[in-house]
Amino acid sequence: MSSILTNNSAMVALQTLKSINSNLSMTQNEISTGKSVASAKDNSAVWAISKVMESDVNGFQAISESLSLGESTVAVARQAAETVSDLLTEIKGKVVASQEENVDREKIQTDINALRDQITSVVGAAQFNGLNLVEGTDAVEVLSSLDRSSNGDVRASSINVDRQDLSTSAGTYGTGTDLSANATLSASSATNAGNTVTIQLAADTDFSGDSFELNIGGATLNFGASDLSGNQDAAAATITSAINALGISGVTASVSTDTITLTSTRSFEDVDVSALKNGATTGITQSATSIGARAETLTFSATAAVNEGDGYQVTAGGTAYTYVAGKGETFEDVARGLKAAIDGGGIDGVTTQVGQDSNGAWQLSIDNSGSSAVSLARAGAAGGEASGGLFGLSSIDVTTDAGAEAALANIETLIDTSIDAAAAFGSAEGRIETQSDFIGKLTDALKSGIGSLVDADMEEASARLQALQVQQQLGTQALSIANQSPQNILSLFR
Missing domain, CATH: 1.20.1330.10 (f41 fragment of flagellin, N-terminal domain)
Structure with missing residues (x-):
């Protein structure tokens, strides 16, 4: 049936042409933008x-x-x-x-x-x-x-990134929690007097048949069976003279009746002592097996923590020497900082050394070889401003023997810090x-991932464009043919 009111062929051709034009428009957009998904309406997800x-x-x-x-x-x-x-x-x-x-x-x-x-x-x-x-x-x-x-x-x-302070600032001692309990001072003053060990010989009227061996700091003194004579007092005097004749550095001997007194003025070194009579300790009374170093010690806690701003002071001869810990520092750093501070003070006869005791606690040893005693005190407080990492550099002074010796140890600490x-x-x-x-x-x-999601495949888009252009031409011709169909009805009325 033909109708001049409803042209189904034209409607079909028109819809087809619209679809082709829509696809062609999308393909042209892909080519012009380079994207297959240029907006949310293309593919929202x-x-x-x-x-x-x-x-x-x-x-x-x-x-x-x-x-x-x-x-x-x-x-x-x-x-x-x-x-x-x-x-x-x-x-x-x-x-x-x-x-x-x-x-x-x-x-x-x-x-x-x-x-x-x-x-x-x-x-x-x-x-x-x-x-x-x-x-x-x-x-x-x-x-x-x-x-x-x-x-x-x-x-x-x-x-x-942690800052590494390489300044030479002295820091500021705080007024916070008292930390003095974290440091123990061995004495309230440092003197030039040495420490002693005594060796007492038991009463014996005749030492001529006895042998005697004495070891002092690695130096050995031997007396054979015929080297000693007389009673214990005479033997003690002979042994004392022989000890002094050895010239052991920092060690001297004195005698009082039957007792030999060994005195050591070594600053930072203990001196081991042992005495044997006839290969045994029988007949000998020895007060100790070693003579302690002359220096006094400031021993820091082996368990307490060191926080940034914790300050410690050593007052020597009436002058306070301070070091304030920085971030991540330990009592080793505190001890070395106080050493640098005291060394920089140039106290006559005073030298220092840092080490650890038998329990692993860090110690600052302070020795005095001067003519008069030097008073000592210690203090500690939290809440200060840290000393610089190169604290002590400005006080290096090699113009004196003591300053040159102290500088040698302190410069090593500064080099390690840098x-x-x-x-x-x-x-x-x-x-x-x-x-x-x-x-x-x-x-x-x-x-690259974004590109794989939204970028257009240009080869595919180019091929599709050409195909759609051909389809558009065919669709246009099909619509034209469909629109001419009602004219054929006129021939029926001629």
């Missing part, structure tokens, strides 16, 4: 995923810039710490040279002062964009990543560099 990933890419690009800034800042600090290590090594050479007595120590001190000023200059200039990592103790966080969990929550991650700082910065710089490389690769992977 894929578009939403791609937008979240694009936001992450933007975030990682900002993180990459942060890492580059952080890496540069740490690189400057590392270079500064390495330079300081080199300068301290030069100072050590000067200090070693000053150990000789026939050198011009004043000129050596001038060179040391110049190197010290250069270190101060390096530390002050070691900043990048206003941030100096070799001054102060506060840690710095470098933004390193954005972590997205499965539920969509986003959390920022950072790389923590080396540790450079190593810490090197480790942090390596970690930041690794993270930066990872972020770059991760960003590229995310961009």
Whole structure:
């Protein structure tokens, strides 16, 4: 049946042409934008995923810039710490040279002062964009990543870079909790008197048939069966003279009737003592097996913790010498800091040494070889401002024998501090560099993933465009043919 009111063929051709035109428009959009999903209406789920990933890419690009800034800042600090290590090594050479007595120590001190000023200059200039990592103790966080969990929550991650203080500041003693219980002082004053051990010989009217062996600090004295004569008093006098004739460094002997008194003025060394009569201890009364070092000791707790800002003081001869602990320091650092402070005070006859006792507790030994006693006291308080990592550098003075000797030990501590700082910065710089490389690769992977979701396949789109253009032409012709069908009805009325 034909109808001039309803042209079904034209409607079908028109719908087909509309579909072709719609597909052609979509293909042209893909080609012009390069995307198969350019908006939410194209594919809402894929578009939403791609937008979240694009936001992450933007975030990682900002993180990459942060890492580059952080890496540069740490690189400057590392270079500064390495330079300081080199300068301290030069100072050590000067200090070693000053150990000789026939050198011009004043000129050596001038060179040391110049190197010290250069270190101060390096530390002050070691900043990048206003941030100096070799001054102060506060840690710095470098933004390193954005972590997205499965539920969509986003959390920022950072790389923590600890400052390594290489300043020479003295710090500020606090007024907080009393910490004096963490340090025990062996005496209230240091004198030049030596410590003693006594050896008493038992009563014997005839020592001529006895052998005697005495060991003092590794030096051995032997008496054969015919070397001694008389009673215990005579034997003690003979043994005492022989001991003094040995010339043992820092050790002297005196006698009182049947008792030999050994006195040691060695500063930081115990002297082992043993005595045998006829190969046994029978007939000998020995007060101790060793003579203790003359120095007094400040012994720190083996169990207590050291917190940043904890300050400890040693008052020697009425002058207080202070060290305030920095972040992550231990009682070893406190002991070495107090040593540097006391050595810098230049107290006549006073020398110091740092070591550990038999229980592993750190000790500061203070010896006095001067003509008069030096009073000692100790104190401790929390809440202070930390001393600089190179505390004690400014007080190095090699113009005297005592100063040159003290400087040799203190410069080693300062070199260790600068080396540790450079190593810490090197480790942090390596970690930041690794993270930066990872972020770059991760960003590229995310961009590739986004592209696979929304980018158009241009080869496929080109082929589809040509096919749709042909279909459009055919559809247009089909519609034209369908629109001509009602005209055929006119022939029926001729």
